[in-house]
Amino acid sequence: KNQVEQSPQSLIILEGKNCTLQCNYTVSPFSNLRWYKQDTGRGPVSLTIMTFSENTKSNGRYTATLDADTKQSSLHITASQLSDSASYICVVSATGFQKLVFGTGTRLLVSP
Amino acid sequence: EADIYQTPRYLVIGTGKKITLECSQTMGHDKMYWYQQDPGMELHLIHYSYGVNSTEKGDLSSESTVSRIRTEHFPLTLESARPSHTSQYLCASSSLVQGLHSYNEQFFGPGTRLTVL
Numbered sequence: 001k002n003q004v005e006q007s008p009q010s011l012i013i014l015e016g017k018n019c020t021l022q023c024n025y026t027v028s029p030f031s032n033l034r035w036y037k038q039d040t041g042r043g044p045v046s047l048t049i050m051t052f053s054e055n056t057k058s059n060g061r062y063t064a065t066l067d068a069d070t071k072q073s074s075l076h077i078t079a080s081q082l083s084d085s086a087s088y089i090c091v092v093s094a095t096g097f098q099k100l101v102f103g104t105g106t107r108l109l110v111s112p
Numbered sequence: 113e114a115d116i117y118q119t120p121r122y123l124v125i126g127t128g129k130k131i132t133l134e135c136s137q138t139m140g141h142d143k144m145y146w147y148q149q150d151p152g153m154e155l156h157l158i159h160y161s162y163g164v165n166s167t168e169k170g171d172l173s174s175e176s177t178v179s180r181i182r183t184e185h186f187p188l189t190l191e192s193a194r195p196s197h198t199s200q201y202l203c204a205s206s207s208l209v210q211g212l213h214s215y216n217e218q219f220f221g222p223g224t225r226l227t228v229l
Contacts, residue, residue: 032215041223041225042223043202043222044155046217049209049215049217051215089154099157099160099170099171100218102154102155103154104152104153104154105154107152
C-alpha cells in the first residue's frame with residue numbers, strides 16, 4: 001500500500017534554532033517527492049519538488065534531501081522564524097499516476 | 113502566489129441544504145482537483161478533472177458532485193449537506209513541468225471551511 005509517514009507529529013523550537021523534519025515513504029514506482037508548507041486555515045504552498053535524480057534541493061532557509069534507496073526524505077529549516085510556524089507536509093507521486101500520496105504533516109511551532 | 117480562488121472561505125449551514133463551493137483559476141491549467149482535509153489529517157482526493165467535460169472520482173468516496181464546463185471553473189456541489197460533511201475543502205490545479213523527469217506541479221487555493229449543523 002502506498003503510504004507516507006512523517007515524524008515528529010509536532011515540534012516546538014525556539015526562534016533562531018534549526019530543525020529537521022523526517023519523511024518515510026513506500027510509494028512505488030517513485031516519481032517525485034514534494035514538501036509543502038500549510039499555514040492554519042490555508043492551502044498548502046510548495047517548498048521543494050525533487051525527482052528521482054535529485055538528492056538535495058534548497059529554497060531559501062529550507063533544504064530538502066532525498067535518499068531514494070532508503071525511501072527517506074528530510075526537510076531542514078535553518079535559523080527558524082516565527083512565520084515558519086505551520087504544518088509541513090511530505091507528498092509523494094508515483095510514476096504514471098496523476099494522484100499524490102499525502103503524509104499527515106508535522107506541525108511546527110516556533111516560539112519567541 | 114498562485115492564481116486560484118475559492119469562495120466562500122467559510123460556510124456554516126443547516127442540515128439538508130444544497131451548497132456549491134466555487135473554485136476558479138486563471139492560469140489556464142487543464143487539470144483540477146478537489147481535496148477534503150479534516151483537522152490534523154492528511155488531504156484526501158475526492159474529485160479531479162483532466163479538462164473540460166472530464167470529471168473523475170478520487171480515492172475518498174464523497175457524496176459531492178463536480179462539473180467542468182469551462183477550463184477555469186471547477187465547482188463542487190452537495191445536494192443535501194449533513195454534519196458528516198463538515199471539513200475543509202481544498203481546490204487545486206496543476207501544470208506540467210517538462211524536464212528529464214516531468215511532473216505535474218499542483219497549486220492550491222486557500223480552501224473553504226464548511227460546517228454543517
